[in-house]
Amino acid sequence: MPTYAQEPDRAAPDPVEPVPEGIGRPSRGDLPEPGPLGPGAGDGEPGPDAAGSAPAEDEYTTAIRELEDRWRRALADLDNLRKRHARELERERAVERARTAAAFLPVLDNLELALTHAGADPGAIVEGIVAVRDQAVNVLELLGYPRHAETGVPFDPARHEVVGIVQDPDAPPGTVVEVLRPGYGDGERQLRPAAVTVAKRE
Incomplete structure (x- = not known):
């Protein structure tokens, strides 16, 4: 009878060992969180989000x-x-x-x-x-500085400087009797007041 070469026995799969009692399969909560992938991951270098602060x-x-x-x-x-x-x-x-x-x-x-x-x-x-x-x-x-040397005018403290008071029956009281030094200017543009004597008031 012709003989046929026998095929080698196929390797049987390893039997699954039963899980011992008291040890369950790990839940997904027990698995480690996936970290950043790629080169340099986990070495402490800033991620892509940190680069966004540089332009600001x-x-x-x-x-x-x-x-x-x-x-x-x-x-x-x-x-x-x-x-x-x-x-x-x-x-x-x-x-x-x-x-x-x-x-x-x-x-x-x-x-x-x-x-x-x-x-x-x-x-x-x-x-x-x-x-x-x-x-x-x-x-x-x-x-802009007119001269003032008038007599017989009422005394004006803004234009006159009293240097003396005289008794003059012919002059009304409080009027200029004599101008000893003329004045020049008016108001804010006054160079100096006139130095005068004034009739005594009663």
Whole structure:
């Protein structure tokens, strides 16, 4: 009879060992939580969410730098404005001083002319001085400081400075009897008050 090669016996599956009593299958709650996968997982490095705070910090830093730059520019502009204002103010003062001095130049010219002719005609010197005085008073009035040397007017503490009280039966009480030093200007533009004597009040 022909003989057939016998096939090797197939390996039988290992028998399942019974689970000993008292030991159950682990529940899902006992299993460890799945951790982050990939390289570097579990080594303490920040995850992907931590990288989102870096752009926010960069925006804050940029905004702070822009505000500081604007603040420095504002300070520089303010300092330049202050210096320019000081220069303009000093220039205006110089212009006003020059204008006032130029207004008095004709007065000096007339004084020198009167002194030149004083030797030839001594009597004319008085008329020359009076004319120069009137010219100087006119200059002050044009500059906004009119002269006050009136008598017989009521005493005004804003325009008069009392230097004496006299008994004058012909003058009403409280009126200016004599002006010892004229005053110039009015109100806030007053150079000085007039020094006067006033009639005694009864």
